[in-house]
Amino acid sequence: MTAVKVRVAxxxxxxxxxxxxxxxxxxxxxxxLLGWDFTPGPAELGCYVRASLHGAKVAGIGVAQAEPALPVEWTTYFAVDSADEVSARVRECGGTVAVGPLQSESAGRLAIAADLSGAFFGLWEGQEHLGWEVVGEPGAPVWNELVTNDEPLAATFYGSVLGRTVVEADPSALARGDEEATLQVDGHRVAGLRQTTDLRDGPPRWRVYFAVTDTDLTAGQTKMLGGSVLVAPYDTPYGRVARLADPEGGRFSVVRLP
Known part of the structure; x- marks a missing residue:
């Protein structure tokens, strides 16, 4: 596998x-579980490591400096041309900027924000570090989806903040279990927005999906490693999915692509 280092829109x-x-x-x-190796990340982020898959960077793991009672969660970062300008739009649209914008050595500039429902997300203005270097392969991220109790409000917020189009799904897509809306860049689906009242989803948040070779095997390994299976493996139009949690309760999903 060759690491791909490109700036995304x-x-x-x-x-x-x-x-x-x-x-x-x-x-x-x-x-x-996912075949990751780890190397130290930028010192400004404290105890932080970058996870790599066969040498290609795919994710980061850090230590929460806030109140220990806060839940462990995965955060999705969106590429931006200017973290400062987009952070200002977050505030203009009624959201909250919780961290930054701040410089992360020569890697880039970041901010962490929350939308109107309280779902956290990140903004990344890449410089030397442009983001993940592989997607859609086993062990790498493959999809990001907002789980929200107010999809129309979220669609307006993210469309305005990121300056991108949010497209509602047609009735046939909804019948197949697709997202109720998708964030699109240059006509391509890049993330989903899903309305839910399922208590298992918890409060509004961005759900991260990692690709795996065998969803059922990964669910079993999760339990062996001290994690838990929140929703047992099930089939979808996009592949076989399971919703899991790590030993500290950090929620994520895995999917075996069709």
């Missing part, structure tokens, strides 16, 4: 990062 998910309480525990879980 604004509004495209480009990185995912987990803020854990136990960094070594997270490495011991995700390393064998």
């Amino acid at each position: 604004q509004g495209t998910p480009c990185w995912v990062s987990l803020m854990a309480h136990d960094l070594e525990g997270a490495k011991a879980f995700y390393g064998p």
Whole structure:
């Protein structure tokens, strides 16, 4: 596998990062589960490592510096041309900028924000580090989807903040279980927005999907490594999916592509 280092257009998910309480525990879980190796990340981010798949960067894991009672969660980062300008639009549209914008050594400039429902997401203005270097292969990210209780409001917010088009699904797509809306860049679907009242989804958040070779085997390995299966493997038009959690409760999904 060859690492691909390209700058993606604004509004495209480009990185995912987990803020854990136990960094070594997270490495011991995700390393064998997804085939990751780890290298130190920028010092400004504190205890932070980058996960690599056969040498290609795919994700980050850091240590949460805030109140230990806060839940462990994965955060989806969107590529932006200017973290400062997009952060200003977040505030103009009623969202919150919780961190930054701040410089992360020569890697890039970042901010962490929350939408109107409280779902957190990141903004990444890549410089030396442009984001993940492989997607859609086993062990790498493959999809990001907002789970929200107000999809129309979320669609307006993200469309305005990122300056991109949000397209509603047609009735036939909804019948197949597709997202209710998709964030699109240059006519391509880059992320989903899904309305839900399923209590298992928890509060509004961005859900991260990783590709795997065998969904059922990965679900079994998750339990062996101390994690849990939130929703057992099931088939979808996009492949066989399972919703899982790491030992600290960090939620993520895996999918075996068709």
